[in-house]
Amino acid sequence: MNDTRRAILDALADGPISGPELANTLDVSRNAVWKHVEALRESGFEIESTDDGYRLCDVPEFGSAVEYGLAAPFEIEFHESIGSTNDRARELACDGAADIAVLADEQIGGRGRLNRAWFGPSGGVWLSLVLRPDIPTSHAPLLTLAAAVAVTRAAREAGVPAEIKWPNDVLVPSAVAYEGESGQHPDDGLVGDEKLAGILTEMEGEAGRVSWVVVGIGINVNIEGDDLPDGATSVQEAAGTVDRRIFVQRLLEEFDTLRVSPDKILSAWREHAATLGQRVRVETPSGNVVGTAIDIESPGVLVVETDDGDVRVHAGDCEHLRPA
Structure with missing residues (x-):
């Protein structure tokens, strides 16, 4: 949205305003005002001529x-x-762009961690932020944690009891006991939380x-359960349909607040963490680490208490x- 159209909407927010008044206020021609109003109407804004x-x-x-x-x-x-x-955010970043949020209703060729396919059906929030932070490369993982916190806070405001699994998966505790018909737990030993959102950062x-830095965020928002993969949930399933415009605004505002105060990111992450205090198994290139997650250190290192002492997992x- 360009600056003139944003200014027109700001002016309309205060009540009816005539074309000549808008033209005078914005220092553009009346014809230009009309063209911008028509463009806003085509974008879904309901603007009435009285x-x-x-x-x-009405706002889309x-x-x-x-x-x-x-x-x-x-x-x-x-x-x-x-x-x-x-992919689109990376193109913009390479062209020198900054502070752009690439947003889609549907994503058909997304990728998650380890190059896993991530299809994003209509009704979700598929978002990538183009950032140019003045930070060392070693601090970049903090932006991933900040995104996880921002998603979690937006989800909680929408009524979803979201939590973060290290480092950046946003989960919803399952209402199901995850026990078989015999009353016994499944053999894999995993806790049965459902995935609400995933985050992938490139730098x-x-x-x-x-x-x-490009921070990619995929969130199942207004998506019915039948359209979700196994092990996933959505805001709609957990708390009902929400206004996605407001949801994304709150996410972006929370993220912006955290990125300008990086010293607050770790404490905010701890506040919403499902992992801390949990018995975990972390698959790393050098083998599995099994123990109790006891803390997170900058820029996102998980501290796991094992039988052989504390292990720091990057x-x-x-x-x-x-629990064992």
């Missing part, structure tokens, strides 16, 4: 309308359908400093286990 001037009657539920009322400095690039928001740096696949 005797008193233009009046904003999603899309570029996320910028309307957004209290964070992100420009929204919206796509009805896209192969991968991360390019030079001389130890970050050039750009990266790996973490699973929550039932």
